[in-house]
Amino acid sequence: MTSAQLRALSDASAELGDSSLELTSRANVQIRGLADGAELAKRLWDADLLPSLSHERVRNIIASPLGDDQHLVDEIDRALCAEPELAALPGRFLITVDDGRGDVSGLKGDIGLHGNALLLAGADTGLRVDNPVETVIKAAREFQKIRGDAWRLAEVPDGVERITATLGTPGPDRIEIRHQATHPIGRFGDVTVAAVPLGRLTRQQAQALCDLAPWVRLTPWRSVVVPAVEVEGLVTDPGSPWHGVTACAGRPGCAKSLADVRADATAWVPTRTDELPVHWSGCERRCGKPAGRVVEMIATGDGYRRSE
Numbered sequence: 001m002t003s004a005q006l007r008a009l010s011d012a013s014a015e016l017g018d019s020s021l022e023l024t025s026r027a028n029v030q031i032r033g034l035a036d037g038a039e040l041a042k043r044l045w046d047a048d049l050l051p052s053l054s055h056e057r058v059r060n061i062i063a064s065p066l067g068d069d070q071h072l073v074d075e076i077d078r079a080l081c082a083e084p085e086l087a088a089l090p091g092r093f094l095i096t097v098d099d100g101r102g103d104v105s106g107l108k109g110d111i112g113l114h115g116n117a118l119l120l121a122g123a124d125t126g127l128r129v130d131n132p133v134e135t136v137i138k139a140a141r142e143f144q145k146i147r148g149d150a151w152r153l154a155e156v157p158d159g160v161e162r163i164t165a166t167l168g169t170p171g172p173d174r175i176e177i178r179h180q181a182t183h184p185i186g187r188f189g190d191v192t193v194a195a196v197p198l199g200r201l202t203r204q205q206a207q208a209l210c211d212l213a214p215w216v217r218l219t220p221w222r223s224v225v226v227p228a229v230e231v232e233g234l235v236t237d238p239g240s241p242w243h244g245v246t247a248c249a250g251r252p253g254c255a256k257s258l259a260d261v262r263a264d265a266t267a268w269v270p271t272r273t274d275e276l277p278v279h280w281s282g283c284e285r286r287c288g289k290p291a292g293r294v295v296e297m298i299a300t301g302d303g304y305r306r307s308e
Contacts, residue, residue: 008047067099106179126170181292194234244277257282259299
């Protein structure tokens with residue numbers, strides 16, 4: 001997002017919601033406590049954050065945050081919006097564009113590009129593509145034909161094999177895809193990756209980013225990529241106990257939650273000894289749990305159950 005777009009979101013949350021911006025595991029933003037959905041939609045449209053009325057809920061594309069594939073993301077986005085039938089794709093449908101570093105391929109997208117390799121349901125098909133946009137659209141059309149009531153490709157019996165067969169002949173080589181529960185933070189060349197504690201970007205932090213950085217890129221690990229700036233409250237030290245700690249909304253934001261997980265996680269962080277990423281969940285649904293190996297703290301109504 002440009003700083004102007006981030007400011008529009010932050011202002012909308014302050015005036016229509018609970019004033020914070022929640023970063024999600026799909027590199028998206030949630031505004032909670034929303035008082036006026038129609039007014040929010042108008043503001044998003046004016047900020048060019050809602051460019052397709054027909055396809056908005058299916059346009060889930062995640063690219064490597066430190067990569068340079070924005071042009072490819074934009075091309076795929078335009079191609080999706082040009083296909084009326086693809087407006088009916090389920091809201092959980094996910095496309096990943098990985099520049100080869102292996103970060104977002106591990107999110108198990110329904111369709112993925114890993115360099116020139118085509119992934120389906122998070123696994124390498126063996127197909128290598130010359131026209132990535134055309135291949136993604138063909139695969140999406142095939143999924144739409146065979147999905148029935150399924151939301152994700154992995155739920156369709158033999159879905160990967162059926163789609164692969166329509167696209168070409170796989171080669172013998174396969175890329176091993178690993179799932180990353182966290183993402184590196186710190187300074188990388190001329191950009192900084194900063195973790196947002198528990199994925200909750202306060203109004204003060206959002207406004208500081210708007211003042212200091214011309215653009216902000218969100219990541220699936222609830223962090224932000226910005227030009228090399230420092231913002232109070234954001235974490236850039238890989239050794240910080242906050243790095244790799246995530247949580248669902250919890251109470252009072254979620255009626256199903258059995259605990260105020262954010263408050264409990266905040267109290268726990270100074271005592272942290274776990275080396276693995278830790279996710280706090282307010283119930284057994286485990287919303288927002290990162291991909292990969294993590295420690296889970298699951299609220300039971302009488303404390304927490306630890307799971308690895």
